[in-house]
Amino acid sequence: MAAFRQRALDEAASHTAERFYVEKGPVSHYFGQNVFDLDKMRGYMSQQAYEAVLSAVKFGAKLDRSVANEIASGMKSWAIEMGATHYTHMFQPLTDATAEKHEAFISVKDGKAFEKFNGSALVQQEPDASSFPNGGLRNTFEARGYSAWDPSSPVFILDGTLCIPSVFVSYTGEALDTKVPNLKSLQVLSEAATAVANLFDESVKSVNVNLGLEQEYFLIDESLYNARPDLVLCDRTVIGHTSAKDQQLEDHYFGAIPSKVSAFMKDFETEAYKLGILLQTRHNEVAPNQFECAPVFCGATKAIDQNMMLMIIMQKVAEKHHLKVIFHEKPFDGVNGSGKHCNWSMVTDTGVNLLSPGKTPNKNLQFLSFYAAVVNAVYEHNFLLMTSVATLSNSYRLGGHEAPPAVMSIFSGSTLSSIFKAIDNMETLPEAEAGLESIKIVNSIPEIFPDNTDRNRTSPFAFTGNRFEFRAVGSSQNVASATYILNSIVAESLRKFRSEVDSLVSKGEDLSTAVMNVVRKFIHDSRNIMFEGNGYSKEWEAEAEKRGLRAVRNVPEAYEVYHEQKTVDLFSKLGVLAPNEVEARFEVLNETYVKKLQIEARVIGDICLNHVLPAAVRYQNILIENVRGVKEIFGDEYKSLCSSEFSTLKKISCLTNAISHDVEELVEARKRANRIEDIAERAKVYSHEVKDLMDKVRYSADHLEMIVDDEMWPLPKYRELLFI
Structure with missing residues (x-):
């Protein structure tokens, strides 16, 4: 078996069941311990500040910046007690993921270190908006964006960092995330x-x-x-060819x-x-x-x-x-x-x-x-x-x-x-149905x-x-x-x-x-x-x-x-x-589609050229040597004796040629699509041309997987990925 695949299988077989996060007592004893919820807030701020947060959380009231310093001080005290060393505004850009930049609490003044976290740091941070998907709302030369605390979702500690759920907007106020339109809706x-x-x-x-x-x-x-x-x-x-057994049972x-x-x-x-x-x-x-x-x-x-x-x-x-x-x-x-x-x-x-x-x-x-x-x-x-x-x-x-x-x-x-x-x-x-008749099974079953x-x-x-x-x-x-x-x-x-x-x-x-x-x-x-x-x-x-x-x-x-x-x-x-925010999302959706399909197209080409074809050719050479050996021993009889080898050799040749041709076509299709300036049109070309060629390449590669000697196939197969 190919060494890389064999090593992966050996390592997988060595992994055993083990627990790493074990807490004593019932779940209720530690449930929410890393969340700065309303109950915990009471012990870290004045009644006035607490009520301001409560109004923001329960009724959507605007939080006055005048109490932000006190709220931040309370958060910092709790976070440090819990072992946190950093804080971050955690927001949700147009990537379907989260984003975070960690800032240390530690600061120095007159040679003395101390922890610092004030109201302005709680309420607002300034990430580079041009580095996130923005659909043209931001450029490198006008990159400013703001993340702002969303009090409706509680702050929490994850891996020693105080995480502050936040919204993300541009310098001119446009929504650059999924949270802002969701809150508005x-x-x-x-x-x-x-x-x-x-x-x-x-x-x-x-x-x-x-x-x-x-x-x-x-x-x-x-x-x-x-x-x-x-x-x-x-x-x-x-x-990847489907496994003989998958979910059919x-x-x-x-x-x-x-x-x-x-x-x-x-x-x-x-x-x-x-x-x-x-x-x-x-x-x-x-x-x-x-x-x-x-x-x-x-x-x-x-x-x-x-x-x-x-x-x-x-x-x-x-x-x-x-x-x-x-x-x-x-x-x-x-x-x-x-x-x-x-x-x-x-x-x-x-x-x-x-x-x-x-x-x-x-x-x-x-x-x-x-x-x-x-x-x-x-x-x-x-x-x-x-x-x-x-x-x-x-x-x-x-x-x-x-x-x-x-x-x-x-x-x-x-x-x-x-x-x-x-x-x-x-x-x-x-008339309202009284309900279906109860199902009776045996006396011992309710x-x-x-x-x-x-x-x-x-x-x-x-x-x-x-x-x-x-x-x-x-x-x-x-x-x-x-x-x-x-x-x-x-x-x-x-x-x-x-x-x-x-x-x-x-x-x-x-x-x-x-x-x-x-x-x-x-x-x-x-x-x-x-x-x-x-x-x-x-x-x-x-x-x-x-x-x-x-x-x-x-x-x-x-x-x-x-x-x-x-x-x-x-x-x-x-x-x-706003209309420009809708247009921005249209642009981002198309850009994301193109980029992800572009990556997949490049990966399938790389895998086929660097893994699949070399394995197929190596197996083909073994078959050729086998045919030569049979010919040396049996003379003219080798043609009938090696009919299956000839058939396999022909299949491999056809499939490897098809992969080489289709991967080349795939590269050219990507190049043609990439020359299209309009992102929506480019996405459509990727969807129709590039995606179709990827399907053709996969068809040939999956057939080769069923022909090439299992010992020589370089990548873990579905039966290994799904059942080990």
Whole structure:
């Protein structure tokens, strides 16, 4: 076996299960110990400063800079007691990751060292904005940008550094991150949702969005990962034949968690608990070496920040265990990819879930109002919402029979569907179902009481009883990119809902009748988005097209939705994004697509020329020598005796020639694409020409893998990556 691959396999075999982060006592004893939450603040600042922070956190009040010094002093004291030596503004630029610059507390004056951290350092820092994706909003000669503390998300300590969740804007105020538009969308949604909620309960003062984010991931041995240049550079395999066994036995999902994986899970959970991340579930996913963890839902801003922290923690802890976490949506061909299911709901400041059916007619009318508004929002902007999850990595997953389809639809379940049908047809609403008959198994097993609706795993946007589950979000994505769009379209729909109700009431209709009439109108106008069947079927594909629902067939072409006036107007009138900020995101999305595909194209070329072809030629030479030996011994009989060798030699020659030719074509296609100045057009050429050539190269390389002697193949194979 090739020495590099053999060494990687030997190292992988030597890695054992081991715990590194062990805390004594129950989780409740150390939960949140590394978070400077409201309870801890009380002991480090005056009542006035505490109340200022409390108002900012709970009610979104503006934080007066006059108390910033006192707050900073309290934070510093706590952080130093916890062993922190540095602080950083942690923000979320347009990279789907986090960014941080660590500054030391230590300072010197008159030859004496002391720790320093004041209000201005807490409130504001100045990163170089031109060095981050910005879509033309910043240049090298006008590079100034600002990060500013976001009090709505608590500060925390990670690896001895005080991390301050922050927003990131340009010198002229444009949003250069995902947090700013998300915060703005939450504010405008709260206002619109409160206005509708006040139709039923005037005591409601605000509405928050709750998120529960289910994080899927692959876990690969570090040695095997490092022996694959494509995994190291692209986070996915650009070549690799499927394993004889993968997920077809359906025995990995919910199976016994391997001991090495279990040790890793327990360790990262311990670190997550210290940061106040309330992880609730862990389990094997469908594909080999694929797993999932999920926290308890919480407020949207906190949930997004915690998910970004969780991904960082998982990667750091994995290093201790000689493992690599892969968040890429489709790292391995032929098995399921990974997503990040986004469970989205709206909750009032009085504690009412607006997407939970009520027990009284008034509460049910409220539920129907908000449900209809969400359905209408998704229908009106279905392509924009689907495009919010369109990335190169997610495009390898979406539309396959493993993930949601590439066209948007809403699954409501049989009970709600029958109610909406009756409302649309102005029929008497069906009686509430008493619930399905309990399932009895044997006497020793308690009765099972089924829910009143099934689950549809093929729906990208499904109602699951008291929330919507947006299943199309990619596992590596910062979910804020999708949620600020979802929040915005729902805010627009709720504004329209309240306006139409007010209009009918002003014409003499009583409130309940007016609300029901608007609910009926919204449901009728949006009926094409609702689908209860199999989203994977060809019939739905054709039906969706008939209904005018666009599918994301090509990612760069889908990005053109950001140029549609309807999209620009949506964000502009809500104050979530200005037109130039929308354009900047369009530019960044296309740039990112091109750069990532460019890297993948270069990597597949390098691997094939430097690893695959040399191995194939070496094996070919062995076969040639074998044929020569047979000829020397058996004379003219060698032709019949070596028929299989001749066949194999011919296959290898055809495949190596194809790879050489296609890699050369791939290089030329990249050069042609790179000469195109317009980034959107360049992305489209990369998508159509470069990507297609990569598929051709992979086809040949994967066939060679099944021909070349296993002892000579230089790269770890799928059976090793997924089962060791």
